[in-house]
Amino acid sequence: MTQNPRTTYIEEATELLAELEGSLLELEDNPEDREIIGRVFRCLHTIKGSGAMFGFDDIAEFTHEVETTFDLIREGKIAVSGEIIGITLSACDHIRSLLESGDNGAAPDKQHGHSLIESLKKLTAGIADSPPENFPKPADAPADIPSDTPQGLEVTYRIRFRPDQKILATGFNPILLLNELRDLGPCNVVAQTKGIPTLDEIDPEGCYTYWDVVLTTAAGINAVMDLFIFIEDECTLSVDIIDSVEEVVELPPEVPPPNHKKLGEILVEKGDLQPSDVSGALSAQKPIGQLLVEAGVVDPGLVESARVEQEHIKELRRSKQANETVSTVRVPADRLDTLVNLVGELVTVQARLSQLAALQNQSDFLAVAEEVERLTEDLRDNVMNIRMVPIGSTFNRFKRLVRDLAAELGKNVVLETDGAETELDKTVIERLNDPLVHLIRNSVDHGIEVPGIREAAGKPKYGTVRISAAHSGAHVLIRITDDGAGLDKEAIREKAVAKGLISPEIELSEKDIFSLIFTAGFSTAEKLTNISGRGVGMDVVKRNIEALRGSIEIESRKGAGATITLKLPLTLAIIDGLLVKIGEGQFVIPLPIVQECVELTPADKARSNGRDLAHVRGEIVPYIRLRERFLIEGQVPDIEQIIITGAGEGKVGLVVDQVVGERQTVIKNLGKMFRYVEDISGATILGDGKVALILDVPKLVQAEVETAQTACIH
Amino acid sequence: MAKTIMTADDSTSVRQMVSFTLRQAGYQVVEAVDGKDALSKLKSSPVHMLITDLNMPNLDGIGLIRNIRSGSTCKFIPIIMLTTESQDSKKMEGKSAGATGWIVKPFKPEQLLAVVKKVLG
Numbered sequence: 138m139t140q141n142p143r144t145t146y147i148e149e150a151t152e153l154l155a156e157l158e159g160s161l162l163e164l165e166d167n168p169e170d171r172e173i174i175g176r177v178f179r180c181l182h183t184i185k186g187s188g189a190m191f192g193f194d195d196i197a198e199f200t201h202e203v204e205t206t207f208d209l210i211r212e213g214k215i216a217v218s219g220e221i222i223g224i225t226l227s228a229c230d231h232i233r234s235l236l237e238s239g240d241n242g243a244a245p246d247k248q249h250g251h252s253l254i255e256s257l258k259k260l261t262a263g264i265a266d267s268p269p270e271n272f273p274k275p276a277d278a279p280a281d282i283p284s285d286t287p288q289g290l291e292v293t294y295r296i297r298f299r300p301d302q303k304i305l306a307t308g309f310n311p312i313l314l315l316n317e318l319r320d321l322g323p324c325n326v327v328a329q330t331k332g333i334p335t336l337d338e339i340d341p342e343g344c345y346t347y348w349d350v351v352l353t354t355a356a357g358i359n360a361v362m363d364l365f366i367f368i369e370d371e372c373t374l375s376v377d378i379i380d381s382v383e384e385v386v387e388l389p390p391e392v393p394p395p396n397h398k399k400l401g402e403i404l405v406e407k408g409d410l411q412p413s414d415v416s417g418a419l420s421a422q423k424p425i426g427q428l429l430v431e432a433g434v435v436d437p438g439l440v441e442s443a444r445v446e447q448e449h450i451k452e453l454r455r456s457k458q459a460n461e462t463v464s465t466v467r468v469p470a471d472r473l474d475t476l477v478n479l480v481g482e483l484v485t486v487q488a489r490l491s492q493l494a495a496l497q498n499q500s501d502f503l504a505v506a507e508e509v510e511r512l513t514e515d516l517r518d519n520v521m522n523i524r525m526v527p528i529g530s531t532f533n534r535f536k537r538l539v540r541d542l543a544a545e546l547g548k549n550v551v552l553e554t555d556g557a558e559t560e561l562d563k564t565v566i567e568r569l570n571d572p573l574v575h576l577i578r579n580s581v582d583h584g585i586e587v588p589g590i591r592e593a594a595g596k597p598k599y600g601t602v603r604i605s606a607a608h609s610g611a612h613v614l615i616r617i618t619d620d621g622a623g624l625d626k627e628a629i630r631e632k633a634v635a636k637g638l639i640s641p642e643i644e645l646s647e648k649d650i651f652s653l654i655f656t657a658g659f660s661t662a663e664k665l666t667n668i669s670g671r672g673v674g675m676d677v678v679k680r681n682i683e684a685l686r687g688s689i690e691i692e693s694r695k696g697a698g699a700t701i702t703l704k705l706p707l708t709l710a711i712i713d714g715l716l717v718k719i720g721e722g723q724f725v726i727p728l729p730i731v732q733e734c735v736e737l738t739p740a741d742k743a744r745s746n747g748r749d750l751a752h753v754r755g756e757i758v759p760y761i762r763l764r765e766r767f768l769i770e771g772q773v774p775d776i777e778q779i780i781i782t783g784a785g786e787g788k789v790g791l792v793v794d795q796v797v798g799e800r801q802t803v804i805k806n807l808g809k810m811f812r813y814v815e816d817i818s819g820a821t822i823l824g825d826g827k828v829a830l831i832l833d834v835p836k837l838v839q840a841e842v843e844t845a846q847t848a849c850i851h
Numbered sequence: 852m853a854k855t856i857m858t859a860d861d862s863t864s865v866r867q868m869v870s871f872t873l874r875q876a877g878y879q880v881v882e883a884v885d886g887k888d889a890l891s892k893l894k895s896s897p898v899h900m901l902i903t904d905l906n907m908p909n910l911d912g913i914g915l916i917r918n919i920r921s922g923s924t925c926k927f928i929p930i931i932m933l934t935t936e937s938q939d940s941k942k943m944e945g946k947s948a949g950a951t952g953w954i955v956k957p958f959k960p961e962q963l964l965a966v967v968k969k970v971l972g
Contacts, residue, residue: 179906183862186904186935189957191864197957306920308929308951367952367970370943407925835867 146191153180154229158793161222161229168217175555177225178207179601184232192273202227207501216673221260228253251368260275266660269311275842291322291355292548293380293453295446298365299347299373306342309368315348317364323356325449329443336642347729349442352378380450470563472526480513481522485822487513492825502530521562521711528606529557531566535577539602542581550585552577555605561613565685565705569615572678576701577602578618583701584621594619594696608707612687612729615703624693626650632659686712686727714821716797717780719764720771725802725821728789730782734796737777745820751779751790760790761841766816770780780806782834789838815840854971855879859889859915860904860933865956869902871969872960886910890918893925898969899943901930902954902963905941908967921948929970933958 150508157180164173181204189197203225209215225641231250296318300311318324326348333345354361358376365374401415425438487509494506543550561569585591585600592598603618626647626677633639633653645653653659655675682689686706693699706712706729715726715734735753739762746749751758760779763769779790802821807814818833856878870880875932879950881898883889889901889911901919905912912932919925929951934941942953954963 145867149863177909179861180906182906182935183865186933186956187862187864190868303926307946307949308927308970310929310970310972313969314971317969364969369948 141476143191146187146193147236149187150184150196153184153235154236154459156180156224157184158202158229159361161226164217165219165222171211174211174217178204190456192557193235196232196694199228199235199254200232200252207256209261215261218260221257224253224256224260228257235402236357251741282360289755292358292378293351293353293450294361295360295375295377295379295842296352296361297347297373297375298350300344300368301338301371302343302345304344304368304371307368307371310370311344311346312369314364315350317353318350318361321360321364322352323449323453324350324352324354324444326350327438327445329436329438329442331436331438339818349439349445351446353380353449353453379446380453395450417521418678442824458742473563476520477524480517481805483513484803486518488823498626517711521707524563525560525707526563527558527560528566529554529614531570531573532557534570534602535573535604538574538577539581542578543585546582548581548585548600549588550581550600550602553601553603556607559606560707561606561705562707567687568681571704572681572703573604573615573617573776575675575678577604580617580621580699580701581620584619584623586622590622609704613705613707616700617703617707618698618700619699623695623697624651624654624691625695629653634679643795648691650692654691655689659804686729710800712821712831714800714802714831715780716793716795716800716823717778717793719767719793720769722769724763724793724831725798725800725822725831726780726782726834728799732781732783732788735779735781735790737779737792739775753781753788754777756788758788758790760792761837764792766792768835789834791834792838793830802829802831806820852906853877853879854899855881855898856880856902856971857883857889857908857965858902859883859886859900859912861885862904865933868960872963875960876964876967878967886915886918887896889890889915893919897914897924898928900967901925901927902933902967903930904933905945910948912922913944916945916948916950956961956969 142205149802157177157588160176160180164170164177167173181200185197185200185204188200188429206215206221206225210217210221215221231253235250264672298314304311315326317679320324327350329347329349330345332347333339339345352361360377361376365372381734401410401419401795402408405415426444430437430440431437491506491510494502497503501548536553537551539550541554551839562594581600583742584594585602588598591600601618601620604615605618608614629637629650630653633656634641634652636659638653638659639645655678659675679689682703682705688704690702690704692702712725715728715731717724717726735751735754737751741751744778749760749762751760758779758781764773774794775794777794778796778797779792781788781790800821800823802823803817805821807817807820809816816833816837817830818836820828821830821831822827856873858873858880859867859882860866860869860916861884862913864883866892872881873880881896882893882928883892885907886903889903890910893918901915903912909914910918916930916932919930920939930949932942932945932950934945934952934953934957952966954966
């Protein structure tokens with residue numbers, strides 16, 4: 138499968154040519170044999186079709202002409218003659234020479250091809266009354282559609298799409314088509330189901346529904362029509378423009394109030410009627426749609442689609458007007474922080490309220506609590522959004538950095554950026570600056586080669602460092618890619634052995650070897666520069682990223698460059714955590730690093746001979762007994778739980794009494810008093826008002842490792 | 852689970868190009884060398900979609916489409932035909948046999964993937 142498709146094509150075409158020649162000679166003896174004619178046509182057809190796809194355009198063009206002749210023969214419009222066979226045989230030779238010249242770069246003899254075509258055309262002249270189609274033909278454009286709508290302007294279309302009843306038999310799926318329409322812009326779809334017959338009449342393979350769609354898009358009407366290209370002839374389709382941007386802008390902002398009073402108003406003014414009577418009578422009045430439906434003049438589905446269209450336009454105009462008045466307010470960042478803190482408090486109080494309401498079980502109270510919950514969630518999301526800023530401004534600073542670095546090192550480097558509009562929490566962006574500077578420096582210094590080496594390796598003179606940001610669920614991925622030398626697996630390994638970081642006989646995966654560069658005191662550069670390469674840094678980078686609750690990964694191919702991926706949470710203020718209990722104390726473990734929970738039974742404990750190692754599906758995982766670590770007293774339950782976490786290198790288990798469940802919690806700082814506490818990164822207030830501490834798992838593991846090492850030395 | 856697509860074409864290079872493109876995009880691919888081969892392979896293991904050439908020995912694309920649409924196992928799968936002919940007659944013949952759509956050769960990998968996404972979702 139790895140063979141170059143062009144090579145495959147040449148082999149295949151050569152085989153086909155041999156078959157073609159054989160068939161032509163056979164045809165000479167049996168000029169009426171339709172099967173042989175078909176075979177000849179098929180050979181030509183395949184040579185042409187595949188040729189164009191693999192870049193043999195001259196072959197495709199030439200073969201097309203020959204094929205046209207055999208198409209006429211196939212249709213019985215001209216008869217096979219010795220002359221045609223003769224020319225076609227020379228055409229075979231010509232195709233073969235084209236194939237060979239495509240292979241070794243020699244110029245093909247164009248003139249010969251032309252004269253062959255001319256003689257074929259002479260033979261078919263007059264019969265092929267319609268001129269053969271040009272080759273290759275551009276994609277079919279749907280005809281008879283107004284194409285004067287300008288591109289780039291938002292236009293609202295009313296689309297009625299009524300597929301034929303038997304459309305499903307062609308493998309067509311209307312849902313996919315509607316989804317494609319939705320991809321074009323704001324879109325409302327109403328399914329018209331009136332045509333569905335009763336159960337005893339229905340053909341289960343038939344499509345009885347049709348759809349009314351209101352779509353606003355800037356893609357232009359051709360893009361809309363293109364979606365229907367496969368089913369143009371199997372559906373009734375009407376597309377009307379019902380609204381375009383200019384109209385919206387020209388509209389007066391408000392309809393002027395009518396200058397005559399309404400009947401009810403006059404009656405109320407005269408004191409003949411109470412306002413409540415008027416509103417009572419008005420509410421008894423039915424909407425026009427309902428009246429029409431009741432009168433039986435229109436189907437409810439159609440009224441619904443008209444209503445949806447009305448809503449769609451209303452919404453559109455509302456958002457247009459909102460856009461026009463959009464403006465910004467600059468606010469000091471600390472006010473935002475205060476706001477975030479207050480929302481955090483509110484979330485906590487709301488959780489208590491919900492819990493109380495659940496306990497009281499009064500429906501009124503529950504309803505209020507639910508409303509508060511909904512509002513709080515909205516408020517929280519909105520406030521978090523305020524803190525989000527695009528990462529682009531940071532990217533711009535790096536352009537200068539790369540330019541200066543490249544000049545200093547005598548390299549040619551271009552910085553490309555992508556996803557500058559990706560938004561991240563302001564704090565995350567601020568704290569990301571230093572690690573990113575370091576990583577980019579590394580890429581330019583260690584990754585990109587000097588121009589001479591690059592040219593020798595057949596790479597473009599300019600090296601590229603690419604930094605991109607993209608959302609991925611609740612995370613943002615930042616990638617720093619270079620097309621430089623890549624990481625040298627062996628060099629890293631040797632260095633690590635020389636530095637005593639790993640023992641020489643140990644077998645490591647590529648990923649493990651790459652992650653060695655994050656170990657403190659590691660540097661592979663042969664010569665230190667004043668930019669990077671002192672071996673302090675990558676471990677600091679890793680620690681900084683982990684402090685942001687993120688992770689870092691390296692991929693690399695020697696000679697082809699390296700990619701470093703940072704995975705960061707969108708915000709630092711809220712954390713998805715796993716709530717656990719040890720004795721009476723409650724703790725939160727950040728959910729992203731939790732891999733699984735397993736039981737620790739007395740039998741397991743006995744088996745591990747006091748070495749604190751658990752066997753999890755064939756893997757040996759060391760664990761930390763949090764009860765011992767935090768000196769919590771009390772009765773240890775028979776069966777404890779191990780939370781397997783995957784922070785940093787390898788898996789580590791944390792032993793707790795009980796797993797309570799997942800909680801989304803607002804992080805609170807511990808305050809000055811506790812700033813030297815290392816294992817805890819913060820605290821949160823639970824629904825019942827109790828405080829739970831948030832564990833800083835990487836630090837916890839690190840501290841444990843250090844304790845163990847000290848113990849070994851003594 | 853990855854969706855399975857069958858490519859039926861008597862040209863190895865086209866099959867290779869189609870299956871390479873589709874595999875890159877994460878689909879599973881079954882290859883068939885002509886209509887007859889396609890039918891027998893479909894019998895043993897149904898697929899989610901078919902991309903077929905029209906001119907093939909033994910059983911051509913039109914015949915293959917008719918066969919599938921009148922059978923039961925893969926009756927409703929999307930079928931895309933590869934045509935060099937941009938003539939409407941061939942396209943109409945394929946459509947009336949029950950093809951979902953078509954791609955005019957030559958095509959680029961992106962065009963192929965766009966059409967697959969369009970009819971398979």
